Amino acid sequence: MFDVNQIRKDFPILREQVYGKPLVYLDNGATTQKPRRVVEVMNEYYLRYNSNVHRGVHYLSNKCTDANERARTVVRDYIHAGETEEVIFTRGTTESINLVAYTFGEAFIHAGDEIVVTEMEHHANIVPWQMLCERKGAELKVVPFKDNGELDMEAFAGLMNGRVKLVAVAYVSNVLGTVNPVKRIIDAAHAVGAYALVDAAQAIQHIPIDVRELDCDFLAFSGHKIYGPTGVGVLYGKRELLEQMPPWQGGGEMIKEVRFEKTTYNELPFKFEAGTPDFIGVIGLGEAIEYVKSVGLDEIAAHEHGLIAYAMERIRQVPRIILYGDAPGKSSVVSFGLEGMHHFDLGTLLDKMGIAVRTGQLCADPVMSHYGVTGMVRASLAMYNTEEEIDALCAGLKKIERIFKM
């Protein structure tokens, strides 16, 4: 049975105090906290086994290589990829998307082609495509969203045509919490001969993902948002596509033979993993996924569903609150403002109460433009959050509202 108090014990940081007050950590969309076992396994590898991977014949090197490759199978199974070769380790979602923009972009995108994104994307799923369009003379098209945060699927359908070569969409919006109908989007992309990339940065920790069922061509996520370490992430890609894409960075590991006349490249996945990888980060990510599996993603999702419904209901009762994003079935993000108050001031006052939220444009400028604001405050939830913490946030907001009533 899912027991949030038991789970909280696995995360030492949740017992910390800030300004002498118990920490209420509601900035999980930015990064999640780490369970003890993730940090411990990384410590163990640094202190007992550290040695570069894929290079040595010696004991330690083999130990790290095996653990690195074991983590790849953990990721493969977690996202239900068909093959470990389709799991490429990167520095995170941003790097995964840039990898696709450069290499898929190099081989598959030409002048006059179209790339489709949505108005609710994180900058990481906008800017690499803009840069690609500039390099290639392609055009970026944008699917708008409705004021409640739902994607405008009619507008999306209207954008689908034979010139579209790639659709890149967030599974879950980091500002609105909207869970996009990615399966429908992927199928519609394929129907016009386009490929589809899913930015799963805000989904991987909340929603069970099956890349073969989705039939996405690429999927990207970051380790640090699924209770794993920073500096490591994943790009899933279909083998037949990855094989047709040129390598990205050149160097060690990604080559088969280096001759001054001609160099040949390594097999997947190493073709895309130039240089010494963050193998201890990879091992930590594998451990984090094992931890999530031990708690149960279905149980986590059920807990978080209850919590987001509770949060939306409670926060609505705060006088002068402005809520952004209310799509049916939304995920663990609540973005808001308070009439007459700057988002930065609101975030700072909450911070003084021990409540950690994110403020600003949330790396999604177009979403801010949609609502005509310069920033928002965002509370984002994880498996260890509680109704008491939501109550603390709402009590804090009500207090601020009372004091600053104009």
Ligand code: 7TS
């Ligand atoms: N895509 C989405 C949907 C995201 O939410 C983020 C990070 C990224 C891509 C980039 O991930 P990274 O690990 O490569 O940085 N989002 C946030 C956020 O909402 N607050 O801080 C980081």
